[in-house]
Amino acid sequence: MKLTAQIVHDTFLECLFKDGESTDNYKLGEAVLIKVGFNPKRLKEKEPLIDKLLKELPTDIHKNIGGGISFLNMCVDINDNQWGEHKNIDELVALGIATGKLSFLTPRKMWNLLPGGMPYLVLNLIKHIMTTISVQCKCCGKNQDLDVDPISYTKWQKGMLIQNAFPDMSADDRELLISGTCTICWEEMFPEEDETP
Numbered sequence: 001m002k003l004t005a006q007i008v009h010d011t012f013l014e015c016l017f018k019d020g021e022s023t024d025n026y027k028l029g030e031a032v033l034i035k036v037g038f039n040p041k042r043l044k045e046k047e048p049l050i051d052k053l054l055k056e057l058p059t060d061i062h063k064n065i066g067g068g069i070s071f072l073n074m075c076v077d078i079n080d081n082q083w084g085e086h087k088n089i090d091e092l093v094a095l096g097i098a099t100g101k102l103s104f105l106t107p108r109k110m111w112n113l114l115p116g117g118m119p120y121l122v123l124n125l126i127k128h129i130m131t132t133i134s135v136q137c138k139c140c141g142k143n144q145d146l147d148v149d150p151i152s153y154t155k156w157q158k159g160m161l162i163q164n165a166f167p168d169m170s171a172d173d174r175e176l177l178i179s180g181t182c183t184i185c186w187e188e189m190f191p192e193e194d195e196t197p
């Protein structure tokens, strides 16, 4: 799932009320510039997609990684590519607030004290979403796909011990990540000799 201004805008429009629909029940999405009431049924349907889009933001936005980032820094994705302008970010923020996944770190009346007058937001995803990474074996050159939780993957890249970052991962998969060697090559290499990589 790639985060783009188009997909955010389409999702935003999809979750709004359509002509003739009752607006008695709505989910409020109060972002930085906009304040909208979403159709709760369609918002619920789009929630998995919204989660995936939010997870494409820089990982420091996660409560358990960086603890939150400024609205100003939400214009780039997890790979540091710019994906949108302020109005696009605001639509994503409205969706994230309405689904209860995003929250502001400071009350609105204090925003003027923050850099650029823009708030910090924190992302709290309860359910982890897996992403597939492809690891190339250094020995045979074959690619092996690995399903990882991107939060755990980031923690490991930032220095957390692999057994703490991925407690449920098989030993073979951990080895592939650490040494870049697939199971087949590993077994060929290590029946007798003890080699330091």
Ligand SMILES: [Zn+2]
Residues within 6 Å of the ligand: 137, 138, 139, 140, 141, 142, 181, 182, 183, 184, 185, 186
């Ligand atoms: Zn191999």
